[in-house]
Amino acid sequence: MFYDVLVIGAGQAGLAMGYYLKQTKLSFLILDKESAIGESWKKRYDSLTLFTPRSYSSLPGLTLNGEEKIYPTKDEITDYLSLYANTFSLPIQLDTTVKRVDKEDHFLLHTTKGVYHCRNVIIATGPFQKPFIPEFSHYLSENILQVHSSKYKNPSQINEGTTLVVGGGNSGAQIAVELSHSKEVYLSVGHQMRFLPQDIGSKSIFWWFDKLGVYRANVHSKVGQYIKNKPDPIFGFELKTQLKNRSVILKPRVTSADNSQVFFNDGSSIEVSNVIWSTGFKSDFSFIHISSVLNEKGLPIHQRGVTKVKGLFFLGLAWQNSRGSALLQGVGTDAKYIVEKLI
Incomplete structure (x- = not known):
């Protein structure tokens, strides 16, 4: 037809x-x-x-x-x-x-x-x-549980031991907070995170965005270009609280991996049992x-x-x-x- x-x-x-x-x-x-x-x-x-x-x-x-x-x-x-x-x-x-x-x-x-x-x-x-996972993930041991955020379901699928969540978007933030209640959790983020409230007064922040024209900002406008070139903010303050009380430990950008070690761009490293790649899609x-x-x-x-x-x-x-x-x-x-x- x-x-x-x-x-x-x-x-x-x-x-x-x-x-x-x-x-x-x-x-x-x-x-x-x-x-x-x-x-x-x-x-x-x-x-x-x-x-x-x-x-x-x-x-x-x-x-x-x-x-x-x-x-x-x-x-x-x-x-x-x-x-x-x-x-x-x-x-x-x-x-x-x-x-x-x-x-x-x-x-x-x-x-x-x-x-x-x-x-x-x-x-x-x-x-x-198409879920994106860095190539160097292949250097991690077969004993390390690796899962992209699109395949993550709940804490029950995560092994005992240290968990590293890679990626500072809203999905990575939600997963890190959820796991922090029962696991030792690190969160790797390659940029300065910005936190915004979900509500201001009795209104959703998206109500304010709508009234201010942010939500509808054209991609070619000055406002649109400014927003587009900034990392998305984290909505809500749960992660900020967990970072403050060290329930989630913040690490910089991941640069490489070897066996059970993951290395960061400040020269530090940690030993992990689980890695959740909240690294977006292609x-x-x-x-x-x-x-x-x-x-x-x-x-x-x-x-x-x-x-x-x-x-x-x-x-x-x-x-x-x-x-x-x-x-x-x-x-x-x-x-x-x-x-x-x-x-």
Whole structure:
């Protein structure tokens, strides 16, 4: 069957796109490699909570149920995304991995379930595709438990002994705090951490961001460039408290490893039994076999998700247009914009 639009990815970006496509007369299908909607959220660590409250954690057209000021869990988001897809009867085909995208006079998507043809293709796989772990991790002993934060579930999977969490983002902070209640924990961070409250007065800090225009700051604006070039702040003060009372011990950037030793850029080292790599993700768009779409680093060349190739779009990228582009509350704005550009 020939479609007007094929969307790759049924995460928050793909679902938001589906919501706006439903309001057109275009034929479309959303393809996803997972076996269920919200599966990527379901796989995350058990205690994960968003740093945006419910009032800033909804996709267009359907509000996330519950007290607006409360911070939702990952299971709530999993259920919400499934409800979202069902509420709007979005055409989604699961268990379908897109292995290659080509273009002739139209687009061809080669998948694990055959070849699909379309006039437009929207790549909504998001920015978190391939877990990144430094190469020198291979120098650690086989006896050391190593796990990327995307595979971490809870403290029960961690061996006895010292645990090192590498990475100073919000996930690394949450995991370090959780483990510090029962383990000896070190946290390696390569930059100066900034802590912001989750609430100011009776309002979420994201309410203040919204009022000040920070949340919607365009990537090309002075405010947008300033925020983009700064490491993300840690929301909440739990980690700050644990650092102060030495329940979590702060270390600088990891530089190398050998057997059970991990070395840092200040010349110090520690012996570890566990390492949790909260070191982020790399984008992987190698399945796109069309020229002028990716730069020399393999990243999309686009203006607000619109590429130089007619009919090819991206959605859900970090800073695609603003700070909110890769967040639940912000991705809908970009989705609406792209729908208006479809041919």
